[in-house]
Amino acid sequence: MPNGGKVAKPSQDPTRLGYSFGGWYASPVFSGSAWNFDNNTVTGNMTLYAKWTKKDYTVTFSVVDGTGGTLKAKPEGGPENTTGSVSVAHGASVTFTAEPTDNSYEVDSWSSNVTVTLSTDKKEAKLLNVTETTDKTVTVKFKKKVYNVTFSVEIVDGKAGGTITATPEDGSATSSSPVSVEYGKKVTFTANPTNTDWEVAEWKKDNTVVNGTNSTYTLSNITENKEVTVKFYQSTLKNPTATWKDLARAVKSAPDNATLTINGKIQATDVTDDKSEIDIKKNLTIKGENSAILDADGNEGIFDVYKTLTLQDITLKNSKKPYNYSGGGGVYVNSYGTLIMKGSSVITECSAENSGGGVYVGGGTFEMHDSSTITGCSADKEGGGVYVQEGGTFKMHNSSAITDCTAKKSGGGVHVKDGTFKMSGSAVVTPKADTTGKHENDVYLESGKTITVNDILSHAHAARITPREYTAGHLYLTGNTNAHHLKFTVTPEKVTEDSENWNVFWYVDAGGTLKAEVDNSPMLREVIGSRPNNTPFIIKLGNIDDLTTVEIPGNKKIMLKADRDVTLTCPNNGHDHYKHLQVQRDATLILEGKIKLQGADYGDKDHYALCVEKDGNAEIKDGVTITGFKNTGRGTVFVDGNLTMSGGTITGNKARNKGDGTAYDDGKGGGVYICPDRSFTMTGGTISDNEAGNGGGVYVSADGPQYIYGNFIMKGGTIKNNKATVSSVYSYIEYTGHGGGVCTQGNFEMRGGTITGNQSERNCKAVQLEHDFYWYGGDIKDNGGANQTVSGIRAVADRNGGLYYFHNNTYPRKEPS
Known part of the structure; x- marks a missing residue:
C-alpha cells in the first residue's frame, strides 16, 4: 500500500465467543483512538489490532411459587444478591443458597441448569461457566418435610397377641408400615388385641418404653423419622387352652404392676429340661379364679422373685427343687424381692433337696396375709415350709397358717437361719398332732434369732419353737405383747436316761426367755396333761409353794x-x-x-x-x-x-x-x-x-x-x-x-x-x-x-x-x- 493510502475496512467485524468487538487499533495495548478507516492513512508498515471486551450476562433466580424459603445468588467475584437477578461475566459461575423459611421446609428441587451440592442438604447449588448459550434462569423449589414412621408388634416367644394400625394427621388408617408424616404433624396408633384375654403391655418409641398401656398411642410434632412398637400380654389365662409356656410369656410380657388372672388349672407339661421356674423381675399380681392352680407337675420350681409378687386366691403345688439349688420349692425370694400371699392362696406339696420346701427367703421379704396357707411341703435339710436366710424378713398376719410341713434336719414349719420372723393376729404355725420332733412343722431358731410379737395373737397355741441351744434364760421372743409369749410351746429336748430316750419339757415365759423349770401346780398339771400318750417326758421342777393335787x-x-x-x-x-x-x-x-x-x-x-x-x-x-x-x-x-x-x-x-x-x-x-x-x-x-x-x-x-x-x-x-x-x-x-x-x-x-x-x-x-x-x-x-x-x-x-x-x-x- 502506498504511503498515505487508506486501508479498506473489512466487510464484517470479526467475532469471538463471549466477547464484544471494540474496533481496530494501531496500538497493541489499544491506546489512543480506534482506527478510522475513512480518515486515517498508512504512513509505514503497521498492524491493526482487534480490541475485545468480555460480555456480561444477566442471570435471573427465583423461588417456585414464592413459598417455603428464599434464594440468594453470589456471582464469581461479585457480591451476594437477593434481588432476583445478577450480572455474571462470561465464563464465570454463580453460587446460589436456598434458605427454608423454617424447620418445616426443606429444598425439594432445583432447576436443571445448576449443579446441586448434596452435602449441604441441597441448600447450595452452582451455575457454572456462564456463556452466551447458558440457560440463565435459576429456580429452587421448597417442600414441607415428610418423615417415615415405622410401626410393628413386638413378638414375644413366638406370639404377637394383636395387631397395630397407624393414622397420620389428615390421613387414613393403615396397617402397612412405614407411614409418612409431615413435619410437625402427628400420627395415632391403635393396638388391636387378639381377644379380651390380651391387653397392651407397653408402647415403645425408638426402642424406649413410653408411659401408658392404653389401646392408642399418639406421636405428635414429628420432626424426624421414628419407630413405634407395641407389645401385648395375655392378662387372662384359662384352662384348658392356656399352657405353662403361656404363663411364662405372660409374666415376661406384662407391664410393671400388672395383674394376671389364672382361670382354672395350668400344669407344667410343656417345659424344657424340667425347668418350670419363672423369673419375676417386675411388680406383679397373679390372681386366681375358678379354683386356680399352678401345678409344676414335679418340675423344678414355680417362681423366682426379684421384685414384688402378690399371689391372690391361687394355689401353687407339686414343685421339686433339686440339690443344685439353694431351695425354694414353691418360691425363691431374692435379696430385693418381696412375696405377698393374700386371700386364700396356698403353697402345697412342694419340696427342696436343700432348704425351704415351700418358700426360701434369700434376703428379701415374705408376707402371709388373710387365710393364706403353706401346707404339706418338705425339705431334705431345713425349713420344710419356710427358710429365712440372712437379711430376710418373714411376716405372718391375719389367719395365715403353716401346717403339716416337715424337714429332715430342722424347722419343719419355719427355719430362721439369720433374719426376722414376725407374727400377729390369728397367724399360726401348727405342729403336727401327737409329735414332739423338731422336724414336724415347728419353728427352728438359730442362736440369737427371735420371733417378734407386736400385736395380739388370737390362737391359744401360735407355734412350737425349736431352739438351737437349750439354755435357760436365752431370749427367743420379743415384742410389746408379752402375755402372748405364753402362746408358744417349745420342742422337747432329746436326752437319754438309763439307755432310754426321753423328751425334756421346755417353755417360753412371759418375758420371752427359754425356761425348763415348772414352779406352780396349775402349770404342772397342764404340762403333764398335755403331754402325748406313751411318750417319755422329763419335766424339770422349781420350788412349788403349794403342791395341790x-x-x-x-x-x-x-x-x-x-x-x-x-x-x-x-x-x-x-x-x-x-x-x-x-x-x-x-x-x-x-x-x-x-x-x-x-x-x-x-x-x-x-x-x-x-x-x-x-x-x-x-x-x-x-x-x-x-x-x-x-x-x-x-x-x-x-x-x-x-x-x-x-x-x-x-x-x-x-x-x-x-x-x-x-x-x-x-x-x-x-x-x-x-x-x-x-x-x-x-x-x-x-x-x-x-x-x-x-x-x-x-x-x-x-x-x-x-x-x-x-x-x-x-x-x-x-x-x-x-x-x-x-x-x-x-x-x-x-x-x-x-x-x-x-x-x-x-x-x-x-x-x-x-x-x-x-x-x-x-x-x-x-x-x-x-x-x-x-x-x-x-x-x-x-x-x-x-x-x-x-x-x-x-x-x-x-x-x-x-x-x-x-x-x-x-x-x-x-x-x-
Missing part, C-alpha cells in the same frame, strides 16, 4: 426331775386322803434329782406325797426326799399300784399322828403303805426314821378273807431307824407296836439290802410276818440289840429278835439262790 393321767410317762435343790411344799389344806402326786391307771411317774416333798402336820387327816393307783407305776430315784408328812392312818407313800424305789430317801414321816385311833387300825406304814394285790420293789434308797403303829418303815396289807396279798420285794437299799409305837389309848391290846422296819400281812421277798436299827414298842423290831416270807439275801441286823442278824434260819422263836411271825401258819423260808 397333780394327776399323772393314764398312758402318760412322766419323769419329774430337779437339777438343783427344790422343795415341793405340801401344806395342810384340811382334806382327808389328799393326794399330792397321783399316778393313775396305766400311767408312769419317775421322781429323780434333788426334789424334796415337804409335808406338814395333817392332824386327824391323811395326805399322801405320792399315791400310786391301781395299775399305775412309779419309781423313786436318787436325790429324792419325802419328809415331814404326819398322817393319822396310813403312810406318806400310798401304793395301790406298782412302786419301785431305786434311790432317794423317805424319812421323818409319821402314820400315827393321833394316839386315839382304833386299836386295830392305829397308823400303818410310816414310810410306805402297800395295798392288797399291789407291789413295792426296793432296789436302793433309804427308808428311815419314820413312825407308825405297825410297820414303821413299810406296811404290806392283805385282804385275808379274799386271799389277796400285797407284795414287797427288797433287792437293795436300807430300811433303818424306823419305829413301831403302841397306842397310848389302847396300849393293853397287842394290835399296835409291831414291825419297827416292816410289818407285812402279805408277801415279803428279800433278795438284798439291809434292815437295821429299827425298833418296836411291842414285837418285831425289824420285821413282823403274817404271811409268806422268801429270803434269798440281804441282812436283817442290829434291830433292838446285838446278834439279830438272820441268816439261813428255819424258824425264829424269839419274839424280841429280828423276826416275829404273828400267826402259826406263817413260816419263814430260806430257799437256794
